[in-house]
Amino acid sequence: MLPQLEIAKRVCRVCLGKRLELLSSLSGFPRGAQYFLPDLSNVDADKSVSLEVVQCIDCGLVQLTNAPVDYYQDVITAAALSPKSKDQLKQEWQPIITKHSLQGKPAIEIGSGTGDFLEVLKHLGLVAIGLEHSQTNVHSGQAKSLNVQKGYLLDNQPLGKFALVVCNNYLEHQPQTGTFLKTLASLLEDDGILYLSVPNLEYLLRKSCLYEFVADHLVYFTRDTLRLACEISGLVVIDQYQKNNDNDLVLIAAKRKPLCLTDSIKIVDEISRSLKQCVVRAKEAGKTIAVWGAGHRALALMAISDLIEIDFIVDSATFKQGNFTPLLRKRIVSPAELIKNGCDLLIVMLPGNFAKHIETFIVDNNLSCEVIFFEDKKLTV
Ligand SMILES: [Zn+2]
Known part of the structure; x- marks a missing residue:
């Protein structure tokens, strides 16, 4: 295991990671490529340097730790292009x-x-x-x-x-x-x-x-x-x-172009609008409305659609039962309570296979309510 350089003093020149591993210290090198001596009157200043070659553990970049040469901002070109x-x-x-x-x-x-x-x-x-x-x-x-x-x-x-x-x-x-x-x-x-x-x-x-x-x-x-x-x-x-x-x-x-959410926002607005319309109509018809699902997606969708007309929420997770949903503050009940009390309209807000299970549950328990399945982008009766 090679020694790691003292942290804090040095960071990766690209990712700013602090984990730099010393690969080699190459001694006896000239101070730079352009430090030529115009004459031999001051040879004492002509010292060699050690080049510390390190690698950033985070981004993999190989780099030297020395300060830049004093002409690093200039482009030094030896000869014109042929x-x-x-x-x-x-x-x-x-x-x-x-x-x-x-x-x-x-x-x-x-x-x-x-x-x-x-x-x-x-x-x-x-x-x-x-x-x-x-x-x-x-x-x-x-x-x-x-x-x-x-x-x-x-x-x-x-x-x-x-x-x-x-x-x-x-x-x-x-x-x-x-x-x-x-x-x-x-x-x-x-x-x-x-x-x-x-x-x-x-x-x-x-x-x-x-x-x-x-x-x-x-x-x-x-x-x-x-x-x-x-x-x-x-x-x-x-x-x-x-x-x-x-x-x-x-x-x-x-x-890199930022992601565009405009289309998704339009779709969510449309979903919210149709969900709201659906529950308002049901409420006006005097129906009791339940939603199956107290997962994070269902909770957010109910809240942003302001489905205040809902009477209660059904969820099979026992730790959620007896609590109230955030923002709309609807009581969460067990499937057994749904069987016992029933409802007129059940909106199922569960993803994929879970929704299929609910379909079976409704048939098996002879629930007579109207059921609407909410799948990603649409409502299905
Ligand atoms: Zn790095």
């Missing part, structure tokens, strides 16, 4: 644009670097803007006549809503990974889609190249943990695949 790479991107993207009808629609790339990918989006007919923290990168993008704003996603500058939100290999640098994902989702129009790419932990493990861990990358996703991270951030995953010879994972998602 024409071949741009062609590959166009091939990857054309079907996505067609499938989701994105042509001519607004798009944003979060962490747009020098604007290479924005150029591809623009070429494919999207109205694309970029958000980039590095001033040098912003200038590079603007020099290519691209619409690039300087900023960082979590600084809350108003950006608007987009049909497409793209985040290319930038999420793994973000210390508040879960908050970052939720904020990406908040930029989506109702039918918008999010495109994420991140390095593939499974590839790293397959090649056993633990030297791929780097202080710059704070989270390491597998196909499953990336999916879960998105799902707990208000997204529904539409597609997942690997690219760049399996080095990267891609995930395409949309915002």
Whole structure:
């Protein structure tokens, strides 16, 4: 059993779970990928670090515990995309644009670097803007006549809503990974889609190249943990695949839509109305009315339908007998009492098989009352 890290100090970067298990402490690593020494006058500051690799027990995410490198908000790109790479991107993207009808629609790339990918989006007919923290990168993008704003996603500058939100290999640098994902989702129009790419932990493990861990990358996703991270951030995953010879994972998602209860509400209103009408008519005809069933559904339905005209309730659960129902305050009696006193109208409010038993009970005991069975959505005589 590996030791668990001290709780409270550290929480999962995505789900905020507090149970992080130490997988390994990798010592002797550079402080980050971009800490080059301009000369050898200050080598004392050039210290190695240990990377503590932990896994969240709750969501499974593998992550590092170190603070982010001081340039984590900037996108560092070694070289411009080659024409071949741009062609590959166009091939990857054309079907996505067609499938989701994105042509001519607004798009944003979060962490747009020098604007290479924005150029591809623009070429494919999207109205694309970029958000980039590095001033040098912003200038590079603007020099290519691209619409690039300087900023960082979590600084809350108003950006608007987009049909497409793209985040290319930038999420793994973000210390508040879960908050970052939720904020990406908040930029989506109702039918918008999010495109994420991140390095593939499974590839790293397959090649056993633990030297791929780097202080710059704070989270390491597998196909499953990336999916879960998105799902707990208000997204529904539409597609997942690997690219760049399996080095990267891609995930395409949309915002989760809230359930719509409008139709159910209409049906319940209709049921309540017809139940009320039924008991009012019976009462006006001078009938005694009983309901069979003091389960939670029957109690709620009687109450919301305001069936005050009911005389008593029948239920075979002995612990309910002798009590009164909440809100309508009708006395609950035993089936034996029903046989003894009878009634003119019996409304059976029991689910499925239980209702069948009552049917048999009525026949066996020669009850002469009118019987109405209430089943989920309708009344049956
Ligand atoms: Zn977690």
